[in-house]
Amino acid sequence: MSxxxxxxxxxxxxxxxxxxxxxxxxxKAGEFVVFLxxxxxxxxxLLRMIAGLEDVTAGTISVADRRVDTLPPGKRGxxxxxxxxxxxxxxxxxxxxxxxxxxxxxxxxxxxRRVSQAAATLEIAHLLDRKPAKLSGGQRQRVAIGRxxxxxxxxxxxxxxxxxxxAALRGRTRLELAQLHARLGSTMIFVTHDQVEAxxxxxxxxxxxxxxxEQIGTPMEIYRRPASRFVAGFVGSPAMNFxxxxxxxSNGGTINIGTSGLGxxxxxxxxxxxxxxxxASLGIRAEDVTVLPAGQTxxxxxxxxxxxxxxxxxxxxxxxxxxxxTAETDGRSEARGGDTLQIALDxxxxxxxxxxxxxxxxxxx
Amino acid sequence: xxxxxxxxxxxxxxxILPYLSVFIVLLVFPLFWGAWLSLHKVDLFGPGRFVGxxxxxxxLADPVFLQALRNSIVFVLVSVPSLVVLGLFLALALNKTxxxxxxxxxxxxxxxxxxxxxxxxIWRFVFIPGDGLLAxxxxxxxxxxxxxxxxxxxxxxxxxxxxVWWCIGLPMMLFLAALQxxxxxxxxxxxxxxxxxxxxxxRVTLPSIAxxxxxxxxxxxxxxxxLFGQAQLMTNGxxxxxxxxxxxxxxxxxxxxxxxxKAAAASEFLFLIILVAAMAQYVVSSRxxxxxx
Ligand SMILES: Nc1ncnc2c1ncn2[C@@H]1O[C@H](COP(=O)(O)OP(=O)(O)O)[C@@H](O)[C@H]1O
Ligand SMILES: [Mg+2]
Numbered sequence: 212m213s214x215x216x217x218x219x220x221x222x223x224x225x226x227x228x229x230x231x232x233x234x235x236x237x238x239k240a241g242e243f244v245v246f247l248x249x250x251x252x253x254x255x256x257l258l259r260m261i262a263g264l265e266d267v268t269a270g271t272i273s274v275a276d277r278r279v280d281t282l283p284p285g286k287r288g289x290x291x292x293x294x295x296x297x298x299x300x301x302x303x304x305x306x307x308x309x310x311x312x313x314x315x316x317x318x319x320x321x322x323x324r325r326v327s328q329a330a331a332t333l334e335i336a337h338l339l340d341r342k343p344a345k346l347s348g349g350q351r352q353r354v355a356i357g358r359x360x361x362x363x364x365x366x367x368x369x370x371x372x373x374x375x376x377x378a379a380l381r382g383r384t385r386l387e388l389a390q391l392h393a394r395l396g397s398t399m400i401f402v403t404h405d406q407v408e409a410x411x412x413x414x415x416x417x418x419x420x421x422x423x424x425e426q427i428g429t430p431m432e433i434y435r436r437p438a439s440r441f442v443a444g445f446v447g448s449p450a451m452n453f454x455x456x457x458x459x460x461s462n463g464g465t466i467n468i469g470t471s472g473l474g475x476x477x478x479x480x481x482x483x484x485x486x487x488x489x490x491a492s493l494g495i496r497a498e499d500v501t502v503l504p505a506g507q508t509x510x511x512x513x514x515x516x517x518x519x520x521x522x523x524x525x526x527x528x529x530x531x532x533x534x535x536x537t538a539e540t541d542g543r544s545e546a547r548g549g550d551t552l553q554i555a556l557d558x559x560x561x562x563x564x565x566x567x568x569x570x571x572x573x574x575x576x
Numbered sequence: 577x578x579x580x581x582x583x584x585x586x587x588x589x590x591x592i593l594p595y596l597s598v599f600i601v602l603l604v605f606p607l608f609w610g611a612w613l614s615l616h617k618v619d620l621f622g623p624g625r626f627v628g629x630x631x632x633x634x635x636l637a638d639p640v641f642l643q644a645l646r647n648s649i650v651f652v653l654v655s656v657p658s659l660v661v662l663g664l665f666l667a668l669a670l671n672k673t674x675x676x677x678x679x680x681x682x683x684x685x686x687x688x689x690x691x692x693x694x695x696x697x698i699w700r701f702v703f704i705p706g707d708g709l710l711a712x713x714x715x716x717x718x719x720x721x722x723x724x725x726x727x728x729x730x731x732x733x734x735x736x737x738x739x740v741w742w743c744i745g746l747p748m749m750l751f752l753a754a755l756q757x758x759x760x761x762x763x764x765x766x767x768x769x770x771x772x773x774x775x776x777x778x779r780v781t782l783p784s785i786a787x788x789x790x791x792x793x794x795x796x797x798x799x800x801x802x803l804f805g806q807a808q809l810m811t812n813g814x815x816x817x818x819x820x821x822x823x824x825x826x827x828x829x830x831x832x833x834x835x836x837x838k839a840a841a842a843s844e845f846l847f848l849i850i851l852v853a854a855m856a857q858y859v860v861s862s863r864x865x866x867x868x869x
Contacts, residue, residue, distance in 0.1 A: 256766070262764075262768060263767070263768075264764050264767065264768075283767065283768065284764070284767040284768045285767060285768055285770030285771075285852065288768075289768075290669060290764075290768065291764075291768050293761050293764070293765065295761055297759070297761035297762055297764065297765040298760060298765075299765070299779065300762075300768075300783075300784070301779075301780075301783035301784065302779070310766075310769050310771070310779065311768070311770060311771075313770055314770040314771050314775060315770050326643030358769075535791075
């Protein structure tokens, strides 16, 4: 029932506006892939091209090794869950779910079997005779998913399906989607701009930015080894700290990194020979910045705002040269805004980004 | 707080006062005056004499009234469905924004701004025997031309054609407005659901605009029962009264023969018909929309 999806050199223009540029991506059967990126980067457009709701300007799309980009939406064997749910307002829940099956001439008993099975799975059996207007947001969401499930599609496409739910319901539905994927084993593509959804649901995340794919990888790869400065800054909360470089000197497997705010740092790196400090920056996550106990001397950080989250404390401050930096420490920290703290970096968790944004990772970990 | 809220509601009412007074003077007052007139024998000379329901009895016994009533009902039964179906068809066809569709929308709506005199002039050119457009065309094909405006049956039909042409703009625009309210993702969902164009129309589009279809139908029933100018100018009700509608009967009785009481009684019948039609449609439409929620 699940199928691989192959996207090859796909380009999309709206008139003179170029939205996607030469995108290639292969998705394995049964994989849960999340398209993650800022609003307007073309995630929905790519998803809608797979669904057949937008034409491709150039390139090909295949589902289960069959080229589909010339087929109408209904013939591609995919089901889509819309952000707005797009339930037919004048049909009951049961009619909403069976409409697509009636259209392909499935026998009535089979339609009824599938609808009642999906309704049981999604716990919406008691809602089958209601119209969408009489349902809550969460219930509509389930009906929209039910309408996709009954088609037994080769792949499920979700366009920000959780964004209209309140926070608690969003968390629960996220979990249920993961369970649904585990049970059905279908290929699923999920579009979101929410990195928590991406990190928790995805087998692989596709980070999109500026008409291109920035990186494809497992959530941990994306988080630990971001391919570019954009990815590093987009994924993770609080966002990664960036400190400009003043010099880089290599000696064998280790390098000396000169910065004005952090001083000189010694770390294990294999940089390409042409790496230039001009426009380059050092990146480090807040969790890899340690606040030293009183009495120890490290790098001075002047705290501006202290955010207590209970289990941990975030300290937003600036270095001696004014560069902003965020440090994370434990929940019992007594630091206050205005304090000058001493910090240390975990040099195995450092990333370097050249002027073009390409990442290099410390060899340490 | 409740007090100030109530006060503000009353002061809001002041804004509609000017309209309300005009409404009462020009509509509610004539309504009662008409009812009063219909119970009196009134003519040009002297005050009325109370005759009870005498005028109503005279109207119902008048074969000319019954003929006009029949004409009006036939006219409504044919022209209203034509306007609804054709208006819907045009709206469906023009429900995209391209330069051509905007132009065509404007074109089809433009007839609505013409006065009845111009409309009838235009259609007289089409229907008139001898030099009329249809006469010329049928002669080209060697067919004996029909004398549209003075043949029983054809005369009312011709008035109907001119009326549909004149009135089509409003239904089309109302349907277009309703169609544009339908979220596009419903159509995308239907495309993914393999729905044929016919199924989409029946299961998605039409249910979504059911209220507008009802509204257009009511408006057109009310309007087409008031047919007058086109019939007066194109056929003058002829031949033999076969294209004389109710309003023309009222006009002739009241202002040609000055039997004002009888004309008022006939008007009350017309008022009743329109009221019943509107109420019936209203009841149907409110029941329908309840079921769809
Ligand atoms: N029908 C359209 N016509 C013109 N531009 C469009 C159209 N649809 C989307 N776009 C543009 O394409 C870009 C990508 O849109 P979209 O795929 O919806 O982004 P995302 O889903 O990542 O937020 C946006 O800049 C948007 O303005
Ligand atoms: Mg989107």
